[in-house]
Amino acid sequence: MTKSVTLRRPDDWHLHLRDGAMLQAVASFSGHFGRAIIMPNLVPPVVTGAQAAAYRDRIRAALAPEMTLRPLMTLYLTETTDPADVLAAHAQGIISAVKLYPAGATTNSASGVRDFDKVRGVLEAMAQAGIPLCFHGEVTDPAVDIFDREAAFIDRVLDPIRRATPGLRVVMEHITTSDGVDYVAGNDDIGATITTHHLVINRNHILAGGIRPHYYCLPVAKRETHRLALRRAATSGDARFFLGTDSAPHPDRAKESACGCAGCFTAPNTMSILAQVFEEEGALDRLEGFTSLHGAAFYRMEPNEDRIRLVRREIPAAYPTHIPAGDETVTVFDPGFPLYWHLEDPA
Numbered sequence: 001m002t003k004s005v006t007l008r009r010p011d012d013w014h015l016h017l018r019d020g021a022m023l024q025a026v027a028s029f030s031g032h033f034g035r036a037i038i039m040p041n042l043v044p045p046v047v048t049g050a051q052a053a054a055y056r057d058r059i060r061a062a063l064a065p066e067m068t069l070r071p072l073m074t075l076y077l078t079e080t081t082d083p084a085d086v087l088a089a090h091a092q093g094i095i096s097a098v099k100l101y102p103a104g105a106t107t108n109s110a111s112g113v114r115d116f117d118k119v120r121g122v123l124e125a126m127a128q129a130g131i132p133l134c135f136h137g138e139v140t141d142p143a144v145d146i147f148d149r150e151a152a153f154i155d156r157v158l159d160p161i162r163r164a165t166p167g168l169r170v171v172m173e174h175i176t177t178s179d180g181v182d183y184v185a186g187n188d189d190i191g192a193t194i195t196t197h198h199l200v201i202n203r204n205h206i207l208a209g210g211i212r213p214h215y216y217c218l219p220v221a222k223r224e225t226h227r228l229a230l231r232r233a234a235t236s237g238d239a240r241f242f243l244g245t246d247s248a249p250h251p252d253r254a255k256e257s258a259c260g261c262a263g264c265f266t267a268p269n270t271m272s273i274l275a276q277v278f279e280e281e282g283a284l285d286r287l288e289g290f291t292s293l294h295g296a297a298f299y300r301m302e303p304n305e306d307r308i309r310l311v312r313r314e315i316p317a318a319y320p321t322h323i324p325a326g327d328e329t330v331t332v333f334d335p336g337f338p339l340y341w342h343l344e345d346p347a
């Protein structure tokens with residue numbers, strides 16, 4: 001008997017679509033999602049409501065009319081962000097959240113926050129208005145080992161900010177450790193996104209037997225015990241955990257370099273990979289919560305009305321290994337196993 005699962009249309013609560021030729025190349029690969037929280041780390045970053053609205057319009061224009069994706073915009077928090085601008089952009093329905101990058105933590109984060117006291121006023125205004133704050137949760141202190149930066153961030157930054165700002169609704173983005181899982185599971189007013197790739201790879205995939213730049217992302221994948229903790233969290237049914245792919249395309253040239261940049265491009269095959277992961281965990285009945293219900297509830301939105309279907313077939317689904325992007329190519333994330341789950345849309 002053919003195995004299949006029907007889901008409310010999924011949402012992606014953390015997505016990089018970039019701009020220009022890259023946006024044109026990648027947007028359609030997320031077209032089957034319902035909504036996506038769009039990351040603002042462009043060059044220059046999206047820091048005003050007007051910039052967010054213009055970027056939203058460029059994204060809409062890059063999507064074919066039959067595509068379901070609706071972009072939900074974010075502002076990039078800087079030390080000079082004016083609380084009034086954030087409140088106005090939110091009140092006008094332009095933005096759904098604000099993104100905090102510690103300065104220097106990742107791709108295009110140079111304009112991020114160094115001194116967290118300087119954003120206190122914005123965070124208080126956001127707490128009052130109920131605007132979610134999405135965190136890139138890694139400290140940038142060079143003395144902290146890169147594999148410990150998420151855990152250090154929880155103790156040094158996240159927990160103090162949450163204590164100082166009651167009511168602030170935060171999303172710990174792309175958690176990669178059991179420390180992240182435990183912190184989120186024990187608290188309220190907090191959600192966490194989990195990426196597809198962190199459910200699949202551990203740090204050996206990046207480094208054992210040769211260096212594999214297409215598995216390098218930030219936060220970097222950790223040891224196997226952490227991957228297993230992420231799998232348990234994603235498949236637990238706990239509504240604090242939801243899908244944010246962090247699909248982050250870079251030209252192959254920039255990844256396959258002496259200093260390769262961070263990011264895995266998972267948009268095309270994410271749903272097939274997730275179905276396989278949830279099947280392996282005996283949790284196919286919880287896939288819909290993770291991809292289509294929990295995130296919407298956190299963002300205080302209704303789940304999507306329409307549905308998609310995933311069907312398990314004997315022949316693996318065919319996804320491109322690379323896609324063209326202007327004069328460049330972008331490598332699609334290779335999970336390392338055949339993808340028997342095929343996406344049928346509409347259901």
Ligand code: DOR
Nearest residue numbers: 106107217218248262263
């Ligand atoms: O791997 C990543 N890529 N992590 C991030 O935090 C940023 C992203 C990007 O924009 O390339």
Ligand code: ZN
Nearest residue numbers: 016039246248
């Ligand atoms: Zn990201």
